[in-house]
Amino acid sequence: MVKDIFKAENRVNGRLFRKLSLLPLMLMLLMTAVSCTERIDIKLDDSYTRLVVEGQLSTDTMAHAVVLTTTTSYYDPQAPPPVQGATVTLFDGKDTTYLTETRPGYYMTEPDFYGVPGKNYTLNIRLREPIGGHSDYSAQSFLHPVAPLDSIGMQFHGDWGSKGVWDVKCYVMEPPTVDYYRFLIYKNHELFTKIIRYWFVTDDKFFNGVYAKGATVSYFRQDNEHEILNAGDTITVExxxxxxxxxxxxxxxxxxxxGTNPLFGGPPANVKGNISNGAIGFFSTFDLTRKSTITPSR
Incomplete structure (x- = not known):
């Protein structure tokens, strides 16, 4: 039965991520990757330029980035132009942190900066020149705490697919609060699920307040050269x-x-983020937890 479901993976609709029971199907669709910091190039009519904001703040101690660009014409082959000379700040309800533009359009915190669970963060942006009729933009995001992963495990299914599949599972006591998760996978310390369309996100509807004992969070198909695992490879779940x-x-x-045809489809519909004044993009905050394991012999 499981093997039959596995073979039907390409017929799964992307919106079924909401159903935990279909997690294996979802993750089998999400196993090719390019870059976690993937820029979302949104191209619109030439007559309407909008600000595009990409920013995130985690509890990792590191330089956190806010990237500012503008929308471009759908047929413009050039990369979106960066927005330079803006004043970008983060406010946590008490202190204001100024970000430094380290290269065109990239605004960074100091490398010792980190987000604090339980705080509500406000991103404020003041442009040197208006875009889309506005000079000031903002967004807010609450930083929710995360329950630490106990461990992760791996299981090989030799009868799945033509060459078998590695199943990556996590073990964690999920709190009784309503939570939403993104799972990222690293192979030998390099991010494997990089592009946004390959992330796995889920709510906790089916495991709220209980111990998740071996919940599947990823698959590695051994008939795909980019997913082949060898004994001794390090797998990390975030x-x-x-x-x-x-x-x-x-x-x-x-x-x-x-749902977009890259050859014949029109520009994708705009997805509403949390940036004010009609800007495109999202400012996200999150607490994170990681655990690693070593790929065993089959």
């Missing part, structure tokens, strides 16, 4: 507790990407 708004945003972006 679980991010994201906001409901960001969860819905990711699902909508994934639906737009999966």
């Amino acid at each position: 679980a991010d507790n994201i906001t409901k708004e960001y969860y819905n945003y990711v699902l909508e972006v994934q639906t737009e990407v999966q």
